[in-house]
Amino acid sequence: MNIRTAEPADRPAIRDVARRSLQASYSLGPQAITSAIEEWYDEDRLDEIMADEDHTVLVADRDGQVVAFSESVVPGDDTGTLLWLHVDPAHRGEGIASELFEETRDHLTDLGAAHLDGRVLADNVEGNAFYTDRGFDQVGTDEVEIDGRTYVENIYAEAEQWGREPIEADDGRTVYIDHDNSERGSIAPFNVVFVDEEGQDRYGYFCSNCNTLANSMDSMGRIECDSCGNVRKPLRWDAAYL
Known part of the structure; x- marks a missing residue:
């Protein structure tokens, strides 16, 4: 082989x-x-x-x-x-x-x-x-x-991973950064952010380049960080991202 x-x-x-x-x-x-x-x-x-x-x-x-x-x-x-x-x-x-x-x-x-x-x-x-x-x-x-x-x-x-870290969102509620679940960005990776600690409901993304929550969507439907311009690149290569 x-x-x-x-x-x-x-x-x-x-x-x-x-x-x-x-x-x-x-x-x-x-x-x-x-x-x-x-x-x-x-x-x-x-x-x-x-x-x-x-x-x-x-x-x-x-x-x-x-x-x-x-x-x-x-x-x-x-x-x-x-x-x-x-x-x-x-x-x-x-x-x-x-x-x-x-x-x-x-x-x-x-x-x-x-x-x-x-x-x-x-x-x-x-x-x-x-x-x-x-x-x-x-x-x-x-x-x-x-x-x-x-x-x-x-x-x-x-098994040995970093887990989820609580952070306060702009609206005052606590959300959770998943340090084991990231997607690539144009500058630095984005970590997935969940509403709950169990990771059942997604809240958005956390930009690891400038350490801010990123939920803004650009004209092409991509997540873009307002603070530094980092853009989430999809892991999957499919027609949704053309």
């Missing part, structure tokens, strides 16, 4: 593995799967991801055939995020997911990530068990839109 950085020639195989994996692991209809593949893994989007210095796509190559891949990102702080790990259903049960996971972790560490978190759709039973079996804790949820429908995405983090 050869695990390596993806190349442009791998694009058709990456799309095929993603399609087969989504069909086997998720309760998504054919149209939703087609839409997801078109949004996340068409040739132009894969070119953008491969050229983006914060993103990493690794493939598991067996005898010249791509049988699995991972997509991850280091958004600018010291936490790496594993966005997807797909294994062709025909090659599951061979330890490929574990090997690819460890290689991805090592790669993110080399890029400066001191911590790792991962994301998986809530209805993927095997995917959620994959993280809990490795000692990860579910620290929150997010939402991802596929073909116009919103799906819940669970967020997992390694």
Whole structure:
């Protein structure tokens, strides 16, 4: 098994593995799967991801055939995020997911990530068990839109993390900065801010560049910090951010 950085020639195989994996692991209809593949893994989007210095796509190559891949990102702080790990259903049960996971972790560490978190759709039973079996804790949820429908995405983090810090908002109420849940910004990362300490209801974002709450939205629908101009860049590469 050869695990390596993806190349442009791998694009058709990456799309095929993603399609087969989504069909086997998720309760998504054919149209939703087609839409997801078109949004996340068409040739132009894969070119953008491969050229983006914060993103990493690794493939598991067996005898010249791509049988699995991972997509991850280091958004600018010291936490790496594993966005997807797909294994062709025909090659599951061979330890490929574990090997690819460890290689991805090592790669993110080399890029400066001191911590790792991962994301998986809530209805993927095997995917959620994959993280809990490795000692990860579910620290929150997010939402991802596929073909116009919103799906819940669970967020997992390694057990030793920083947790949530209370802070007073402008309206006087206490909200909570999640130091284990960040998204990249144009200048520095944004931490997700929740209304409650349990992390069930999202309040907005905290700009780590100037240490202020950031909830203003620009004309393109992106969160922008009023104090320093830091703009939140999405972890997901989908049509909502074009």
